[in-house]
Amino acid sequence: MKSTFKYYGPAILWALFVLILCAIPISVREGEGLFFAGFDKMVHCIFFFVLSVLYCTGSIRKWHTRNIRIEIAMKNTVVLLSYGALIEVLQSRVFTWRSGDWHDLLADTIGASMGIFAVLVTGNAINSNK
Known part of the structure; x- marks a missing residue:
């Protein structure tokens, strides 16, 4: 557990932050956004982009690679999408004030995919100069 938190600590803390924010009641009518229509979707995308980058960075550190390998990227995608689905189930069943x-x-899927792609591109750019 200690080694898991060593590598994935920032991602775990961010995931808890996302869960807390997704559980807070917000007084916005269905179909409207807090600031504009679609604001909620943009926030989900940003949350999962950051979570994806942190999780991929933890994977790179854990496996001592210079860039994220495809099998690690696929595993990370499954984990992130499962977490997104869990949040949506919790919002519909447990946090009844949310939907x-x-x-x-x-x-969530788009944000996670963008994060993995950003890590891949950044890793390739850094490693091509070495």
């Missing part, structure tokens, strides 16, 4: 939404899960 689970397939579009939120899609935004």
